Amino acid sequence: MDDAFKVTPWDVEGMVDYAKLIEEFGTSPLTDELLEKTARLTTSELPIYFRRRFFFSHRDYDKVLEDYENGKGFFLYTGRGPSGPMHIGHIIPFFATKWLQEKFGVNLYVQITDDEKFLFKERLTFDDTKRWAYDNILDIIAVGFDPDKTFIFQDSEFTKIYEMAIPIAKKINYSMAKAVFGFTEQSKIGMIFYPAIQAAPTFFERKRCLIPAAIDQDPYWRLQRDFAESLGYYKTAAIHSKFVPGLMGLEGKMSASKPETAVYLTDDPEEAGKKIWKYALTGGRATAKEQREKGGEPEKCVVFKWFEIFFEPDDKKLMERYHACKSGELLCGQCKRELIERVQAFLKEHQKKRKEAEKKVEKFKYTGELAREQWEKSIPEPLKG
């Protein structure tokens, strides 16, 4: 735990908002105790996503750790809706997931929802979402998952999932689904069925499922928790992350619908640098003079937030940067240039791995150990309904 962060204003401010979400959603805060137990069980230093409370809330993560401790084990499940290119905000939770897989040595299922995105996005064709699926899979593989413990599947290909979704779809009535997804008379019947497809992977193994996801995804899993035990399975567990902000403001999250606010994983590093230079919101003052006098406001600064969430792994250096800004010593231009360097280095490395990923797609989707197991096995017992 890095106590220094708890007293910083942005964290307090952040805490207030996110604490409200914990209350609204009825989730539990990710406590020091749980994080310490995570470190102890993995005999590892926690990654920044945990140290800095990017993941801040959970459901049943305590039980996941107990299951691990007792030798029952657990598995990881996450996903991606392939409606366009992935940006930095999309990939960060995958790095956190990779850490969990590596340290706990567990299986990971990655659902690529080309069906969902086609159904929910009026303008996209099925071909579009299938093409984005391939594209996005490259980015996911580039993160470095274990190819024998990771199964990446596309709903439109791994249609066996339909068979698994049927018993689930007998447990969810329209009224329940509507309450969570806000369906109307105009909603397409494919959209209405989709929650069953989304819940299916939580039953891939007879162990507890842990879903790392942004807090806004929680309601979908609440649905699963309503009926999972009636199918003889566990309620799914989850750890919830905060949002990665876009370049132009700390509010909301990086969004593909506003391309100038996002840095895409396939952006040319040079162009990405220019985008950050041009658009990144800082906590700087009106003039350099004023800033030297009053200091900057890192708690209002996207550049600092990006360092905090992903681009400055060293806690001590992050605090130095914080104080250098506050004291007026470090000006925004310099700080931005340093972020740009980090982002460019990350993009170059990622794009190299992304290229290498082309040769690994087959393994993650079809021929790796876990992939083969999934393609071969039949529907799990209690899902027989």
Next chain:
Amino acid sequence: MDDAFKVTPWDVEGMVDYAKLIEEFGTSPLTDELLEKTARLTTSELPIYFRRRFFFSHRDYDKVLEDYENGKGFFLYTGRGPSGPMHIGHIIPFFATKWLQEKFGVNLYVQITDDEKFLFKERLTFDDTKRWAYDNILDIIAVGFDPDKTFIFQDSEFTKIYEMAIPIAKKINYSMAKAVFGFTEQSKIGMIFYPAIQAAPTFFERKRCLIPAAIDQDPYWRLQRDFAESLGYYKTAAIHSKFVPGLMGLEGKMSASKPETAVYLTDDPEEAGKKIWKYALTGGRATAKEQREKGGEPEKCVVFKWFEIFFEPDDKKLMERYHACKSGELLCGQCKRELIERVQAFLKEHQKKRKEAEKKVEKFKYTGELAREQWEKSIPEPLKG
């Protein structure tokens, strides 16, 4: 055409009811002209199902015949919901379908909806409907379809159908589906999605699809006709049959929910005979004396109806039976005994073929020419959405 039947009272009475249905559903009567064209194109005598207007209504059957005439061809699609054993009322339309396949030389797709029955029947497990699927497939194969031109598939196995159903499910909104299926807030989301799965086989080929089905099934296909052309396909065509009555009355149809009114294809012939003897409603008078004087009422008689629909293929003999009954010459006991003989002979023959069918399941489901083609091919072009 057998004009003799047109003037019989039961036919007129039947015509009145069914004509009302034609009007209500907005379908077209199956005219003499269309039946004559069917006979001409197939250079065959029409089977009793057509001659006696068991099939009496249609949508676009005229276009199907035109397509056949012009060399464009067409294909057949029918199905079975495996919720229990099949009875005589279930199998008769399959015999009509077999005639169409044989005479036109076309492909036939038989959808076994183990998903639907599991979803719609609260008390059935998925295992139940999968077991009934196997059982029912034996009865269907026993009808004698061409194993290289017939693909029998179970939704829970041929899950590729999910991929095909997605673009369909983007064309149907909740309000449309509700109007046809009567969904409520309590309907399971699997039920709501099901119309997309049911419509998918109408797109298995880029030809017109002809569905032989009882008239009450028409609304489901109306839904397909609403969006088929927007997917670059044909509106499906259909020919509609009347209902096969149960033993205890001409009203309604033979129903599995009243087992004493139905003769099952797996009934022991001896027991089936007793069931008919005990329960079959006749058009007989209170006493033999009265019947000899006034004659029977074949138009009110289930025994006669069964001869008419299936068990007396010879039109001349059927008319003789009609007049012998009307004149008081043929009494109910004798008539019932003759029906029992026919039913028993049919059951014995069917059960022999059903036994032989066990060895053919694999061919119809997986290894026959059409089956292989379907398992291998990918989603049709325009369904890419």
